[in-house]
Amino acid sequence: MKKAGLIVAALAAALITLAGCGKASAGSGSVIKIGVFEPMTGANAAGGAMEVEGIKLANEMFPTVTVGGKEYKIELVIADNKSDKVEAANAAQRLVDKDKVSVMLGSWGSSLSMAAGPIVQDAKVSAIGLSCTNPLVTLGNDYYFRVCFIDPFQGTVMANYAYTVAGAKTAVIVQEVSNDYSVGLAKFFTDNFKKLTGNDDCILSVLNYNTGDQDFTAQLTTIKSLKPDVIFAPGNYTESALVMKQARELGITVPFLGGDTWETPEFIDVGKKLVEGATFSTFFAVEGATSGMSKTFVDAYKAKYSKDPAAVTALGFDGYLLAIDAIKRADSLDTVKIRDAIAATKGFEAAAGSITLDENGDATKSAFIKTVKDGKFTYLTVVAP
Numbered sequence: 001m002k003k004a005g006l007i008v009a010a011l012a013a014a015l016i017t018l019a020g021c022g023k024a025s026a027g028s029g030s031v032i033k034i035g036v037f038e039p040m041t042g043a044n045a046a047g048g049a050m051e052v053e054g055i056k057l058a059n060e061m062f063p064t065v066t067v068g069g070k071e072y073k074i075e076l077v078i079a080d081n082k083s084d085k086v087e088a089a090n091a092a093q094r095l096v097d098k099d100k101v102s103v104m105l106g107s108w109g110s111s112l113s114m115a116a117g118p119i120v121q122d123a124k125v126s127a128i129g130l131s132c133t134n135p136l137v138t139l140g141n142d143y144y145f146r147v148c149f150i151d152p153f154q155g156t157v158m159a160n161y162a163y164t165v166a167g168a169k170t171a172v173i174v175q176e177v178s179n180d181y182s183v184g185l186a187k188f189f190t191d192n193f194k195k196l197t198g199n200d201d202c203i204l205s206v207l208n209y210n211t212g213d214q215d216f217t218a219q220l221t222t223i224k225s226l227k228p229d230v231i232f233a234p235g236n237y238t239e240s241a242l243v244m245k246q247a248r249e250l251g252i253t254v255p256f257l258g259g260d261t262w263e264t265p266e267f268i269d270v271g272k273k274l275v276e277g278a279t280f281s282t283f284f285a286v287e288g289a290t291s292g293m294s295k296t297f298v299d300a301y302k303a304k305y306s307k308d309p310a311a312v313t314a315l316g317f318d319g320y321l322l323a324i325d326a327i328k329r330a331d332s333l334d335t336v337k338i339r340d341a342i343a344a345t346k347g348f349e350a351a352a353g354s355i356t357l358d359e360n361g362d363a364t365k366s367a368f369i370k371t372v373k374d375g376k377f378t379y380l381t382v383v384a385p
Helices: 002-021 047-062 085-097 110-123 151-165 180-198 216-227 237-249 265-275 292-305 311-328 335-343
Strands: 032-037 064-067 070-080 103-105 128-129 142-146 171-176 205-207 230-232 257-258 280-284 367-374 376-383
Touching: 032 047, 032 085, 032 311, 047 070, 047 180, 047 292, 064 311, 070 085, 070 180, 103 311, 103 335, 110 142, 110 180, 128 311, 128 335, 151 180, 151 216, 151 257, 151 367, 171 180, 171 216, 180 205, 180 230, 205 216, 216 237, 237 257, 237 265, 237 376, 257 265, 265 367, 280 376, 292 311, 311 335
Parallel strands: 032 070, 032 103, 103 128, 128 142, 171 205, 171 230, 230 257, 257 280
Antiparallel strands: 064 070, 280 367, 367 376
């Protein structure tokens, strides 16, 4: 009996050792958990809510996945990153340590996504960014991917629009200096606008503000004196709307151009009629819903909400679909195998266009140009990569 007991103890110890050496696995019973870390409160809450809306719709439509011949229910675990970099890292840590998620989705805001980068890399749990466009989100991180285009492309698109469509030869940059997304996009616009104009002095000034600022009189006074052809002002929707609103109140009639963050109802709510004509690049338009999955998404969204979906809602939908497709292709709950399946994604049909991931985990996608017309976001054109 003593010998048998020793054998049992030895086997138990061996099993514990083997379990400790295995890759993280998040399936529990008949449930697989997908983590969602988004700003549900704070300055970016409206953007986070729109992405979560798409994720939840996808989960309702595709609630299960089959792995190893067994059907698993997909459970969403939503963590509020509170629009804060420290909270974003904390939320990601809780999802991998406490909730044992298989994949993570998010976040609205490149800075928030970048804060979670080291967490997912160390834990070997993949994150799929939805609308985080700064190149640094995925660069050098084998466990971070995204379903959207990146800022070098978006900056090129808007510089081309400024030069070719708006006929601009000079511009002023107004950037949210505390926001990695804003600073990065402003740089890519600047670099491409200089190439197009052939004039290194075409950017008349770069004016900064911080997240949460309310008064932009100093910056706008400078702009009024410089008289640029266009103003490029990528930033969060609230501050961007205030910049434009106050500019119009000061009699500045110069066209405002921006990026994807402007496409929130709050942008129009804050700026009202004074943001009419604001033009920006974004990820999706109902007018571009030509594929089978695009139509499926749009029809389902309209049936549920009786309105057109926002572009980032489509990306939330797509991030979820890519996650469960990768789990299915991996045919495993091993998070390293799931990571490898995500990295191998090519020609995946999604709502906001086909997804093929490059060596950095970035998707090559078209950009849609929209403007504010009669109080609504209105489609202008699409620009292929």
